[in-house]
Amino acid sequence: MKKNISIMIGGVQGEGVVSTGMNLMKTFSSLGYYTYGNRNFSSRIKGGNTTFTIHIDIEKIAAVSDSVDILLAMDLDTIDKYMHLLNQDGMIIYDSDLKPDIPIVKALKILPLPITTLCKGLGAPTMKSTAAIAYIGRLLSMPMDILSSSIRRRYGKKGDDIVAKNLEILAAVYENQDFSWQMLQLQLLSPQTAITRGVMMGNDAIALGALSAGCRFIASYPITPASEIMEYLGKHLPNYGGMMLQVEDEIAAVTAIIGAAYSGVRSMTATSGPGISLMLEGIGLAGMAEIPIVIVDAQRSGPSTGLPTKHEQSDLFTLYYGGHGEYPAIILSPSTIEDCFYETQRAFNLADIYQCPVILLSDLTLSLSPQTIDNLDLNKVSLDRGKLVTEMPQENTPEAFNRYQLTSDGISPRAIPGVKGGIHHVTGLEHNEMGRPKDDPINRRSMMDKRMKKTLSLDEVKEIEIFSNSNSTLFLTFGSCFGVLKAAAEASGNAVDYGKINRIKPLPRKELEAYFNSYEKIVIVENNYNGQLSKIIKSELDCHNKLRSFVKYDGNPFTIEEIIKEMGGAY
Amino acid sequence: MKKNISIMIGGVQGEGVVSTGMNLMKTFSSLGYYTYGNRNFSSRIKGGNTTFTIHIDIEKIAAVSDSVDILLAMDLDTIDKYMHLLNQDGMIIYDSDLKPDIPIVKALKILPLPITTLCKGLGAPTMKSTAAIAYIGRLLSMPMDILSSSIRRRYGKKGDDIVAKNLEILAAVYENQDFSWQMLQLQLLSPQTAITRGVMMGNDAIALGALSAGCRFIASYPITPASEIMEYLGKHLPNYGGMMLQVEDEIAAVTAIIGAAYSGVRSMTATSGPGISLMLEGIGLAGMAEIPIVIVDAQRSGPSTGLPTKHEQSDLFTLYYGGHGEYPAIILSPSTIEDCFYETQRAFNLADIYQCPVILLSDLTLSLSPQTIDNLDLNKVSLDRGKLVTEMPQENTPEAFNRYQLTSDGISPRAIPGVKGGIHHVTGLEHNEMGRPKDDPINRRSMMDKRMKKTLSLDEVKEIEIFSNSNSTLFLTFGSCFGVLKAAAEASGNAVDYGKINRIKPLPRKELEAYFNSYEKIVIVENNYNGQLSKIIKSELDCHNKLRSFVKYDGNPFTIEEIIKEMGGAY
Amino acid sequence: MATMKDYNNDVTPNWCPGCGHFSVLRALQVAAAKLNIPKESLVVTTGIGCSGRLSGYMSAYGFHGIHGRSLPVAQGIKLANKDLTVIAAGGDGDGFAIGLSHTLHAIRRNIDVTYIVLNNQVYGLTKGHTSPLSQKSFQTKSSPYGSVEAPIKPGILALANGAGFIAQGYSAYQEQLIDIIVKAIQHKGFSLVNVFSPCVTYNKINTYQWFREKLVDLDKQDGYNTNDYQCAMNTLVETDCLCTGIIYEEKGASYIDLVQEKSALPLTKLDLRLTSQEFSRLFEDFK
Amino acid sequence: MATMKDYNNDVTPNWCPGCGHFSVLRALQVAAAKLNIPKESLVVTTGIGCSGRLSGYMSAYGFHGIHGRSLPVAQGIKLANKDLTVIAAGGDGDGFAIGLSHTLHAIRRNIDVTYIVLNNQVYGLTKGHTSPLSQKSFQTKSSPYGSVEAPIKPGILALANGAGFIAQGYSAYQEQLIDIIVKAIQHKGFSLVNVFSPCVTYNKINTYQWFREKLVDLDKQDGYNTNDYQCAMNTLVETDCLCTGIIYEEKGASYIDLVQEKSALPLTKLDLRLTSQEFSRLFEDFK
Numbered sequence A, B: 001m002k003k004n005i006s007i008m009i010g011g012v013q014g015e016g017v018v019s020t021g022m023n024l025m026k027t028f029s030s031l032g033y034y035t036y037g038n039r040n041f042s043s044r045i046k047g048g049n050t051t052f053t054i055h056i057d058i059e060k061i062a063a064v065s066d067s068v069d070i071l072l073a074m075d076l077d078t079i080d081k082y083m084h085l086l087n088q089d090g091m092i093i094y095d096s097d098l099k100p101d102i103p104i105v106k107a108l109k110i111l112p113l114p115i116t117t118l119c120k121g122l123g124a125p126t127m128k129s130t131a132a133i134a135y136i137g138r139l140l141s142m143p144m145d146i147l148s149s150s151i152r153r154r155y156g157k158k159g160d161d162i163v164a165k166n167l168e169i170l171a172a173v174y175e176n177q178d179f180s181w182q183m184l185q186l187q188l189l190s191p192q193t194a195i196t197r198g199v200m201m202g203n204d205a206i207a208l209g210a211l212s213a214g215c216r217f218i219a220s221y222p223i224t225p226a227s228e229i230m231e232y233l234g235k236h237l238p239n240y241g242g243m244m245l246q247v248e249d250e251i252a253a254v255t256a257i258i259g260a261a262y263s264g265v266r267s268m269t270a271t272s273g274p275g276i277s278l279m280l281e282g283i284g285l286a287g288m289a290e291i292p293i294v295i296v297d298a299q300r301s302g303p304s305t306g307l308p309t310k311h312e313q314s315d316l317f318t319l320y321y322g323g324h325g326e327y328p329a330i331i332l333s334p335s336t337i338e339d340c341f342y343e344t345q346r347a348f349n350l351a352d353i354y355q356c357p358v359i360l361l362s363d364l365t366l367s368l369s370p371q372t373i374d375n376l377d378l379n380k381v382s383l384d385r386g387k388l389v390t391e392m393p394q395e396n397t398p399e400a401f402n403r404y405q406l407t408s409d410g411i412s413p414r415a416i417p418g419v420k421g422g423i424h425h426v427t428g429l430e431h432n433e434m435g436r437p438k439d440d441p442i443n444r445r446s447m448m449d450k451r452m453k454k455t456l457s458l459d460e461v462k463e464i465e466i467f468s469n470s471n472s473t474l475f476l477t478f479g480s481c482f483g484v485l486k487a488a489a490e491a492s493g494n495a496v497d498y499g500k501i502n503r504i505k506p507l508p509r510k511e512l513e514a515y516f517n518s519y520e521k522i523v524i525v526e527n528n529y530n531g532q533l534s535k536i537i538k539s540e541l542d543c544h545n546k547l548r549s550f551v552k553y554d555g556n557p558f559t560i561e562e563i564i565k566e567m568g569g570a571y
Numbered sequence C, D: 001m002a003t004m005k006d007y008n009n010d011v012t013p014n015w016c017p018g019c020g021h022f023s024v025l026r027a028l029q030v031a032a033a034k035l036n037i038p039k040e041s042l043v044v045t046t047g048i049g050c051s052g053r054l055s056g057y058m059s060a061y062g063f064h065g066i067h068g069r070s071l072p073v074a075q076g077i078k079l080a081n082k083d084l085t086v087i088a089a090g091g092d093g094d095g096f097a098i099g100l101s102h103t104l105h106a107i108r109r110n111i112d113v114t115y116i117v118l119n120n121q122v123y124g125l126t127k128g129h130t131s132p133l134s135q136k137s138f139q140t141k142s143s144p145y146g147s148v149e150a151p152i153k154p155g156i157l158a159l160a161n162g163a164g165f166i167a168q169g170y171s172a173y174q175e176q177l178i179d180i181i182v183k184a185i186q187h188k189g190f191s192l193v194n195v196f197s198p199c200v201t202y203n204k205i206n207t208y209q210w211f212r213e214k215l216v217d218l219d220k221q222d223g224y225n226t227n228d229y230q231c232a233m234n235t236l237v238e239t240d241c242l243c244t245g246i247i248y249e250e251k252g253a254s255y256i257d258l259v260q261e262k263s264a265l266p267l268t269k270l271d272l273r274l275t276s277q278e279f280s281r282l283f284e285d286f287k
């Protein structure tokens, strides 16, 4: 009996690899298993080999194994390219029509399956995905009725005929007696609780988080790997009275949400590196004019167009240091799908409370890797709109409203258009408390101080989560690296402590300082060339002697083994 | 006899304050004096009070005094706003038509001059500037023939009548016997050599430097305080076969020069903060595609539109850390007008040698403050076009050209369109040696390494200049701050060592390290809130305990006194 | 009834004496008064330029953003709260150089915003540079040998791009300008008002005098039909775009009307919380 | 004589089988061969999109830049070296969403570049999103309820903006497309070639079949006069822009001809050093 199993599905891009994988994940998730999926994109739209790796486990996991137990090949490329990933006692299964030339390797199980033949025979040549799922289900000893209910669920909307045909395929597979199934079958341990869970990727959780946080406007320009956020909200916002606006470019996106946020609507945009570069001037305006906006950066490999379908975490620098001049901003860095949901909600609160741009930093792997998640609690993060003024005491004369009042916490009351007595002027020029342009040096200094210091109080909030508290070395990371780090730490028998940082800006200095005092060594793990987070920390804290940087920048996430090796590394 | 004298001229913006100041500076420079001018802009186009402060000295200086010896008021505002700047024994002179109400202050000389009356009397009401200059000349015991030749030079092109009228005014002033001139006159020491020098501001020197470096194309979008560079080159480039193209925005500017530079022409653009933010995506493309471009950033107060006519040095972060992803770039930081000239030439060489964007970092004060300069040596910086390939050995087959060949120094041969056998593909996607898109991880890593390491050899170049080598504290700065720092250090009797850093990226690590070893304390002086240079240094070097940051961010440059005070400060 | 003064704040404009922008400001204030727009429901967004300062001189909600982006900001505001009257304003550089793409996309998107171009055919704020609307051979600091690029014709471009309301005004024709702005605001959908607003400091060619001699007043042309596309195009071509009045108008559904029921609440009035039921239903999609 | 193959490199396009972009690539190669352009003097710049990959499939100097900026890059190249033949190419999103401003400024600036739009009325590379050229009610991942914005009409907009050469082609009309590209390259000044290039994967509305039924071939219209502005405009309006052939051409001086003598050297051939005399003369201005 195995605790987990890892399956790689490979085939021609656009021919059902992803849906096969997703259906398997959803089916196992409905049984109470945890799954994690990892897509490898072809640089072609259609055609070209693509793979989808699924990890099925009885415990929660957010990484795929470095090797696979089952390789399901729907094309020959998959066999050539990925057979070396199979475990010694692994199994390779493939559409028997492919007729591959597979070298005999001891202990390796080789299983040609009549996928195409069977589907053609049943007059359903396009339903190969169902056949593949059925075979895998059978191999993993899944009861047939689970698969049939999954099929009903999946194809219900497409009509009874389609459902019937798929069920027919399923039955044919389960009736197939060509193999000694008993011998081949892998037995997975039963899940801890037989509960039906959902499958989400980071972008789903961010979009749902935004909807739940009361975001009612998104302006966006499509870009990989962020588009799903605008797509989801474009579909669902209208049902809640909101809107998605697809705009002409990222500059329009950020300035349109500045307009909407200024008017009082929780507003966001979602993009990736190139879009972030274009938005910087607008983000600076939001910083200067103290407008609460939320921007998702789903990072991909840069610079320039880089590797648009590959993973990286190399936008920290540009986001942390920003565009020209100096202005406040907050950067949250979710590491799990659950984080994506809750941190998105927190992002909207922070934007409203601190009246500044809030960036939600994701990465391609976090944004696009589907996984089984536990139920989300809609009410865990309560809504806080900060010093928003929607009504004014009658006595107030118009234009006496000090939108940029110098307060002790640096945060001023914010009236929105429509509010009587709240009339004020907003400008990207330096301004006085009323928002009117002013270039006097004393005013300039107090306004700079006000803006730059208003987020200081965040230093009191705990933003670092540490797991297993017994070692002298801490591996610290953010984003999707966390899932791999966790898996590696556990696999290494917790030889090191590990953790994640949830907020990168303002950097949780106090907390970091304390950890630098208590650990002998802190290793910052990140997917970029410069060791961006570690450089940021070094510029803020005197920690050069204790901080080590571990980076990877080849377009792929860390493997578990790479991190384990680093954990054993002699510094 | 005074070694130097400081004059502030104030009046209504657009009514000749600047030309009066410039004429005075040029006249004194033609006598062998050194001058330095500082403008204070009104936020209005026309009208509003503006001032121009001139420092005249027998030694070279690049700062104005904190107080003034003579205040020349052409409007009442000037008296109200700036009288407090006068030295105890200073002199206030004003157009007698103003009839101001000046409080009697002991030792203060008050001198109403019939400027308007005199000009009107001579039928030349618009020539007040000449009268003002004449009076100041007389007060400073300048021989009248110097002024008349200066007038001839200045107005020669406008025709004999204009010259004659101006000379008439001059004569009238010198004949005026209403005052006991002998008593009032200030005697300046004679200049060390009676040589005629030029007066330039940083933007002039950058533009002339570009022309001298063989820059033949500039694409630009107007913005304060950078426009003079495009204006100068727009006027002069056509005479040398080159072109200035005014484009629709800064994105077009940077991408147009990328096109021109790719084609083999030394090309540049000039902008300020908002333009830099917009250019970041393009700069990243130049980094990725290894295109040699030069970008001038004449910094002004940010963030957003900020204080567009005020001084700041707050774009370091955005330039050093760049747009999304990671790519090589070089940042040069001239501190003097001469630097502006030579460093611009160097910028074009470095761009060609290292095949990457080179940023020339100026600031409003450096860009717009005119000053007397020594002759420039056209041939000091020799031209180096790096690995540019303009002809290929016949045998080479087309498309075998490895534009991105992996070489030991990371720099590859660069062919330009038109070169037979040099055909290759350029892309912002990750690519192989031939420039073709490639997303394989091994290729990715070697290409990242190649690009990121190619500028490493610059670490051997000395980039820090230190003056007076006897103290345990070093004040280090860049840009126009250097002039003030120098003046302050000298005024304080060289209580500290001081210096400037000429290149910020790649940071001269070795050199800095050596200085951190030899000094007890290094104070980084800069005009921004965050102490950007000091944070950059702290992220690269373990120097937290020795580095101090001294900043000012109210829109104005440091005063000499502020720095002197800091030099005496007890850390 | 509101009066012009109600929309005037106590800030003294920093414009040069005689600048055409004063009249545009005044016309907007009078128009707002005529329409009796509650000042707290009036929002004026501007870009950067001498023109950009306009929003700071109105007693209304004013948003002075960044160069070239007054329209995306304005569209965001209108989508957020359709009960507001939203005016975007800016210079010819702002709207036709750096902001040209936004201008054309705003036209085709047809969100109910009135866009006033303070067109002086020059960059005033940067102290005199050629603009994409400057005429050929125009000399400035950035075109010392005269501009060689053909100027953009805002009216023709807008018409070609399907604008539903196009008008041109002139700073010195106050009454007509007021009338145009009133109608532009009343128009349901995007409206473009291109105002010839002379820069007395940096444009010595297209002066008040110059315009007075050239401009054709369509209001004085008997029977000019503002609903005739072909006629509008011809008029623009024939007058070399030097005409004032409402050039073209066409009624049609605005963006918001196309994506929402008329009765829909402004986004600012929506409930921000989902119910647990709604949330569960959404979550179900992921199972 | 060169042949099409000379402009073909050995890279296999990553386009979907049947994509319209293959034909545009081929047409450009054949046109280059017909004109016998030395391949080292041919530069193709592209933006980002499926279309953007085109420059990588040509045996010529190719520059695949960033999204929406193929035209500024192309203009920089042409100004740098007027001896080169410069082609800019890109998708409808590239040139009419993010790059719209550059497109229109390139038109009025009139630098001698040929701009080929690979127009499939959808964002192909991002896997199917609505483009500003998508027709109304078009459904994609980003317009699940159908697009409500009026599409941009490239031909009309270009004409309104003073373009000197406007043509439209269709991927499936190879011969006409080749002919158009040949003439566009020959045209001295900016030329726009808008090619209907179906996306077989994400645009199931504007298919090959759809175009075949709708397109009017101007070459088959007796006496169509490509020099008649009014007629060009009418034709575009009447066919709802669904026509192919050369729509309008007008000879005029290109930008470079206006700012330089014909005999002037390309910038790439200039002497980079100033003489001491020249330098002294320049320095004198500062005295």
Ligand SMILES: Cc1ncc(C[n+]2csc(CCOP(=O)(O)OP(=O)(O)O)c2C)c(N)n1
Pocket (backbone or CB within 6 Å): B221, B222, B223, B224, B250, B274, B275, B278, B305, C048, C049, C050, C051, C052, C067, C090, C091, C092, C093, C094, C095, C118, C120, C122, C123, C124, C125, C126, C131, C199
């Ligand atoms: C991104 C950016 N680039 C350049 C500038 C400089 N700038 C300010 S206003 C302006 C143009 C002003 O011309 P216009 O829009 O016609 O307004 P006007 O001053 O003539 O009213 C420019 C180029 C800027 N503020 N921001």
Ligand SMILES: Cc1ncc(C[n+]2csc(CCOP(=O)(O)OP(=O)(O)O)c2C)c(N)n1
Pocket (backbone or CB within 6 Å): A221, A222, A223, A224, A250, A274, A275, A278, A305, D048, D049, D050, D051, D052, D067, D090, D091, D092, D093, D094, D095, D118, D120, D122, D123, D124, D125, D126, D131, D199
């Ligand atoms: C600044 C930026 N924003 C967004 C993207 C993502 N993106 C790549 S191509 C593209 C549009 C593609 O559509 P189109 O130009 O019509 O070309 P097609 O793929 O249809 O040929 C987008 C939005 C990007 N690469 N850069």
Ligand code: SF4
Pocket (backbone or CB within 6 Å): B045, B046, C014, C015, C016, C018, C019, C020, C021, C050, C051, C120, C124, C125, C198, C199, C200, C201, C202
């Ligand atoms: S410079 Fe021109 S546009 Fe600006 S305020 Fe003066 S007159 Fe008006």
Ligand code: SF4
Pocket (backbone or CB within 6 Å): A045, A046, D014, D015, D016, D018, D019, D020, D021, D050, D051, D120, D124, D125, D198, D199, D200, D201, D202
């Ligand atoms: S997605 Fe469309 S445009 Fe892109 S290659 Fe496929 S068919 Fe062509």
Ligand SMILES: [Mg+2]
Pocket (backbone or CB within 6 Å): C049, C091, C092, C093, C118, C119, C120, C121, C122, C123, C124, C131
């Ligand atoms: Mg203007």
Ligand SMILES: [Mg+2]
Pocket (backbone or CB within 6 Å): D049, D091, D092, D093, D118, D119, D120, D121, D122, D123, D124, D131
């Ligand atoms: Mg397209």
